[in-house]
Amino acid sequence: xxxxxxxxxxxxxxxxxxxxxxxxxxxxxxxxxxxxxxxxxxxxxxxxxxxxxxxxxxxxxxxxxxxxxxxxxxxxxxxxxxxxxxxxxxxxxxxxxxxxxxxxxxxxxxxxxxxxxxxxxxxxxxxxxxxxxxxxxxxxxxxxxxxxxxxxxxxxxxxxxxxxxxxxxxxxxxxxxxxxxxxxxxxxxxxxxxxxxxxxxxxxxxxxxxxxxxxxxxxxxxxxxxxxxxxxxxxxxxxxxxxxxxxxxxxxxxxxxxxxxxxxxxxxxxxxxxxxxxxxxxxxxxxxxxxxxxxxxxxxxxxxxxxxxxxxxxxxxxxxxxxxxxxxxxxxxxxxxxxxxxxxxxxxxxxxxxxxxxxxxxxxxxxxxxxxxxxxxxxx
Numbered sequence: 001x002x003x004x005x006x007x008x009x010x011x012x013x014x015x016x017x018x019x020x021x022x023x024x025x026x027x028x029x030x031x032x033x034x035x036x037x038x039x040x041x042x043x044x045x046x047x048x049x050x051x052x053x054x055x056x057x058x059x060x061x062x063x064x065x066x067x068x069x070x071x072x073x074x075x076x077x078x079x080x081x082x083x084x085x086x087x088x089x090x091x092x093x094x095x096x097x098x099x100x101x102x103x104x105x106x107x108x109x110x111x112x113x114x115x116x117x118x119x120x121x122x123x124x125x126x127x128x129x130x131x132x133x134x135x136x137x138x139x140x141x142x143x144x145x146x147x148x149x150x151x152x153x154x155x156x157x158x159x160x161x162x163x164x165x166x167x168x169x170x171x172x173x174x175x176x177x178x179x180x181x182x183x184x185x186x187x188x189x190x191x192x193x194x195x196x197x198x199x200x201x202x203x204x205x206x207x208x209x210x211x212x213x214x215x216x217x218x219x220x221x222x223x224x225x226x227x228x229x230x231x232x233x234x235x236x237x238x239x240x241x242x243x244x245x246x247x248x249x250x251x252x253x254x255x256x257x258x259x260x261x262x263x264x265x266x267x268x269x270x271x272x273x274x275x276x277x278x279x280x281x282x283x284x285x286x287x288x289x290x291x292x293x294x295x296x297x298x299x300x301x302x303x304x305x306x307x308x309x310x311x312x313x314x315x316x317x318x319x320x321x322x323x324x325x326x327x328x329x330x331x332x333x334x335x336x337x338x339x340x341x342x343x344x345x346x347x348x349x350x351x352x353x354x355x356x357x358x359x360x361x362x363x364x365x366x367x368x369x370x371x372x373x374x375x376x377x378x379x380x
Contacts, residue, residue: 010072011076015065024066027077027078033126064080064094069107077096077104078108080094080096081093081094083119085199089118089120091121102132109140119320122142124137124317125314128312137318140318141319144314144315145316146293146315149293150310150312152287152288152309153290154308155286155287158277158285158287159281161277162281165274166274166275168268168275170231172229173228173229174244176207178239185242185262223248224249225246225247225249228245230242231268243257248286253286254289255286259299276288289310
């Protein structure tokens with residue numbers, strides 16, 4: 001619970017300031033416990049001294065939050081978090097670094113829990129080889145959610161795979177109008193517990209203007225070409241597969257593929273990967289990276305036979321229960337509660353009505369009994 005915080009002493013946790021940019025960039029890049037994500041670069045993906053990267057960094061800060069722990073004007077730790085979905089009910093810990101890892105790391109995490117009150121759930125992805133980081137998150141309430149494996153397909157395997165002919169007759173480009181189809185596909189491809197934690201809606205599959213500018217700027221500066229498409233099933237009118245390919249042009253960075261296939265159409269894996277292999281032939285010959293989770297057993301079995309696993313991670317989640325603080329608003333015009341209650345009282349005592357006296361009740365009974373055809377016998 002948030003109230004069980006250990007003593008912090010003179011440790012101060014505050015939001016990132018402009019003067020911390022260079023120091024924080026070094027912390028996130030070289031001392032963080034989280035592996036850098038594939039695909040488009042994160043905030044710590046390049047030197048902050050570049051004006052172009054600094055502009056990209058500031059655009060990304062519109063959603064992400066960075067908090068710094070310092071003592072005596074010396075940075076002792078930093079944490080980077082960001083909302084995982086558009087409704088901002090689930091947040092993700094993207095990077096964490098600290099000198100006194102357990103103590104300062106706990107303070108940074110719990111500061112995020114208490115500050116970002118809109119977050120109902122927190123998730124984190126951590127390499128299974130980072131035992132100290134796994135212990136830290138377990139001590140702060142995180143529990144395992146799913147296992148994630150990153151696979152690498154070599155350039156030679158891609159060239160061989162591109163010799164085939166994919167059979168994807170209903171392959172369409174992704175637009176914002178297809179967000180509901182992609183959301184249904186995402187919903188069907190994961191278990192109920194994971195779906196509840198992620199809590200994604202169709203808006204998460206739409207690209208807003210700010211996101212479009214951010215990704216466009218990152219793609220241009222990092223020389224990355226993005227391809228997005230999905231396979232449409234016309235009879236059921238649903239999307240049965242979708243992919244996002246980040247094809248790099250520098251000749252050094254691997255291509256990155258985000259692939260989702262409907263569990264009832266796992267036979268599409270060879271066709272989709274053959275199509276991807278043909279696409280990347282127009283770019284420098286570098287490996288292709290993609291991931292799969294343990295709840296997608298068919299993809300794991302398909303990739304195990306010929307792809308190379310290069311990283312295994314654990315996705316963990318933590319629920320947050322916030323206490324609702326009771327707030328008493330002041331009464332208008334300086335009135336007190338006793339004055340308000342006194343003003344609601346009547347000035348005269350209520351007069352008893354006809355039914356409140358014995359004589360009135362007897363007269364009311366005889367009046368209505370005489371109107372009846374067969375009046376009941378009067379009772380004393």
